[in-house]
Amino acid sequence: MSGIPPPNIAIIGGGIGGAFAAAWLRNASVRHLDVYEASERIGGRTLATQDQDETWATVELGASMGITENRYILEAARSLGLATELRSEVSWRGGGRLAIVGAGRKLAFEEGAWKATTLVRLLSRYGGRTLYRLGQQGSEFIRNFSRIYAAQDDGRAFATVDELLAVGGLHEWPRRSCAEAMAVLFSDAAAPAATELVAGLMRNNYGQDWAPSGALCCFTAIAPLAAGGSAAAIGLVGGWEGLTRGLLQSSSRSRSRRGSAGEDDPAAATIGATRPQLHLSRQVTSVVTQDDGRFVLSFADGSSAARVYDHVVLAAPCPTLPATAEAHDESPNLLRRCAPVPYQHVYVTLVWGWLDPAYFGKSEHAASFNAKFSDVLVADAAGRSVPFLSIGRFDEQHAPPAFPSAAVSAHDSAECARLYAGAHDGAGAIPRWKLFSAHELSPSDLAPLILCHEERLTVRHAWTSPGAYPISRPRNLSSFVLHESVSGGLFLHPSAIEAATSAMEVVAVAARNAALLLVQRLAQIRRANRLRENAELHQKFVEANAARAEADAAPPKSQFPRGETPNAKVGKGECAAGERVQPGE
Numbered sequence: 001m002s003g004i005p006p007p008n009i010a011i012i013g014g015g016i017g018g019a020f021a022a023a024w025l026r027n028a029s030v031r032h033l034d035v036y037e038a039s040e041r042i043g044g045r046t047l048a049t050q051d052q053d054e055t056w057a058t059v060e061l062g063a064s065m066g067i068t069e070n071r072y073i074l075e076a077a078r079s080l081g082l083a084t085e086l087r088s089e090v091s092w093r094g095g096g097r098l099a100i101v102g103a104g105r106k107l108a109f110e111e112g113a114w115k116a117t118t119l120v121r122l123l124s125r126y127g128g129r130t131l132y133r134l135g136q137q138g139s140e141f142i143r144n145f146s147r148i149y150a151a152q153d154d155g156r157a158f159a160t161v162d163e164l165l166a167v168g169g170l171h172e173w174p175r176r177s178c179a180e181a182m183a184v185l186f187s188d189a190a191a192p193a194a195t196e197l198v199a200g201l202m203r204n205n206y207g208q209d210w211a212p213s214g215a216l217c218c219f220t221a222i223a224p225l226a227a228g229g230s231a232a233a234i235g236l237v238g239g240w241e242g243l244t245r246g247l248l249q250s251s252s253r254s255r256s257r258r259g260s261a262g263e264d265d266p267a268a269a270t271i272g273a274t275r276p277q278l279h280l281s282r283q284v285t286s287v288v289t290q291d292d293g294r295f296v297l298s299f300a301d302g303s304s305a306a307r308v309y310d311h312v313v314l315a316a317p318c319p320t321l322p323a324t325a326e327a328h329d330e331s332p333n334l335l336r337r338c339a340p341v342p343y344q345h346v347y348v349t350l351v352w353g354w355l356d357p358a359y360f361g362k363s364e365h366a367a368s369f370n371a372k373f374s375d376v377l378v379a380d381a382a383g384r385s386v387p388f389l390s391i392g393r394f395d396e397q398h399a400p401p402a403f404p405s406a407a408v409s410a411h412d413s414a415e416c417a418r419l420y421a422g423a424h425d426g427a428g429a430i431p432r433w434k435l436f437s438a439h440e441l442s443p444s445d446l447a448p449l450i451l452c453h454e455e456r457l458t459v460r461h462a463w464t465s466p467g468a469y470p471i472s473r474p475r476n477l478s479s480f481v482l483h484e485s486v487s488g489g490l491f492l493h494p495s496a497i498e499a500a501t502s503a504m505e506v507v508a509v510a511a512r513n514a515a516l517l518l519v520q521r522l523a524q525i526r527r528a529n530r531l532r533e534n535a536e537l538h539q540k541f542v543e544a545n546a547a548r549a550e551a552d553a554a555p556p557k558s559q560f561p562r563g564e565t566p567n568a569k570v571g572k573g574e575c576a577a578g579e580r581v582q583p584g585e
């Protein structure tokens with residue numbers, strides 16, 4: 001057993017990536033596993049509205065959906081006892097239909113009331129062959145990505161994003177644009193399947209135009225469609241934030257499962273040998289190496305003493321650091337090794353009210369129009385004519401208190417009163433809409449779109465620091481390894497994968513890769529230490545033997561004066577009387 005103490009590991013970032021990294025490191029023999037989170041809450045980009053009122057369900061403001069093929073997030077949820085729900089089965093999504101806004105804000109596509117109607121509309125608008133190829137490519141993407149799970153189960157770890165993606169044959173995709181990838185599928189880049197379906201999903205999932213984006217990001221956006229649309233989309237009851245919390249914090253429930261958690265159960269981190277220690281409101285501002293190769297972390301508040309670690313995992317986007325002349329310093333801040341990518345700003349607005357059919361060029365009654373739709377996507381042709389990127393429905397069984405109030409604008413107060421009364425007469429719940437937009441939506445942006453909009457009930461959240469997800473472009477990707485120190489210490493950046501595509505499952509995969517890299521490095525260091533210790537022992541043994549041999553060879557200290565020993569006349573090779581010398585003696 002090595003006399004060297006087990007290492008200390010720091011994880012920077014208390015989002016789902018940091019939580020999974022801590023979880024995957026559960027079995028590593030680590031002395032301290034510290035997770036530093038800059039803000040006062042864990043979860044990062046998994047964030048749900050807090051229950052302002054017990055009767056209102058939470059609504060996701062950040063990541064909201066996984067798909068049935070997302071092995072890690074679903075297994076972790078299961079093992080933590082967290083309930084998942086299929087989007088298609090929840091009651092709070094209204095009629096469940098999808099619409100796509102096109103030119104002149106008219107609906108270019110509407111799902112029908114019957115599956116057969118929808119199919120006919122899909123085939124006539126987008127073409128059977130195109131839809132088939134799109135679905136086939138999406139499914140192939142999911143299958144290829146799944147090959148990474150098998151590699152990780154075999155214990156394989158990768159130093160670069162390219163190497164990890166190569167396992168699924170996906171390594172060229174980040175360098176290819178979505179337009180290039182789609183050109184293989186559609187003979188015409190202006191094909192409605194691209195400019196409406198792919199475009200709408202890219203705006204909804206990544207807030208960006210599809211054509212210049214990276215192909216991997218584009219395929220992540222269409223994967224839910226290929227996986228079966230809303231039938232395959234999965235939410236976590238109470239919000240995905242609960243998964244991050246569950247992975248990081250120990251709970252009595254997970255403790256009681258001790259021993260029952262399988263080898264590959266990331267939730268076991270909360271109950272395994274190494275429980276992560278969470279430090280909130282601790283923003284790491286610098287990581288430098290000291291002479292022995294260990295990493296020193298410093299914090300924004302200055303009041304916290306610097307801490308020393310053998311290995312560090314940056315499970316967060318690259319920080320933007322003020323420019324300094326420190327490049328010439330003896331110990332440059334290793335956070336600067338991180339290659340930043342620009343992030344897309346996204347604004348979320350949660351608003352009660354009814355979508356105004358007139359806004360979409362419809363003359364039907366608001367109640368029936370609203371009863372149909374749960375999702376509204378934006379096609380290229382709608383361009384900048386709408387202020388939102390997508391709209392989704394998340395209503396409640398219970399109306400907000402005193403809704404609508406006298407504050408609702410005079411021009412639609414009569415209509416509001418009718419709609420409100422209708423909702424209470426069983427004509428449907430009062431809809432609550434979640435709008436994603438690239439700019440903050442003002443009350444005057446909402447007024448023409450939402451009937452009975454009440455500003456006092458509107459919830460807003462801005463993803464601006466650094467943003468919601470990287471601006472997707474074809475690009476070369478960085479290494480997961482930001483630095484390797486003289487002592488063998490690793491400074492890893494699993495979030496480097498986000499430059500290719502960003503999703504909870506992708507981040508969990510990168511976190512497992514970081515854990516595998518670390519576990520392998522710890523084993524190497526232990527082996528090297530054992531070899532060194534063995535060599536030292538061997539050296540000591542040789543030296544001790546040599547000393548003994550020397551001592552044995554030296555003439556015994558005489559008790560007689562020189563020349564007066566009893567055998568003084570006995571020469572080399574001659575024995576005293578009665579003695580025999582054996583060979584080798």
Ligand SMILES: Cc1cc2nc3c(=O)[nH]c(=O)nc-3n(C[C@H](O)[C@H](O)[C@H](O)COP(=O)(O)OP(=O)(O)OC[C@H]3O[C@@H](n4cnc5c(N)ncnc54)[C@H](O)[C@@H]3O)c2cc1C
Nearest residue numbers: 013015016017038044045062063064065284316468503504
């Ligand atoms: C609006 C929106 C919708 C999305 N929808 C989906 C979806 O439906 N499905 C899906 O799979 N994904 C979705 N995503 C993407 C998904 O949220 C991210 O891929 C994932 O949450 C990233 O997790 P992370 O832990 O890597 O980063 P983050 O969640 O950003 O966590 C990083 C954490 O590190 C902290 N931190 C940063 N710097 C420091 C520092 N120097 N010191 C200490 N702490 C630091 C931050 O405060 C943060 O808490 C969505 C994202 C957004 C914003």
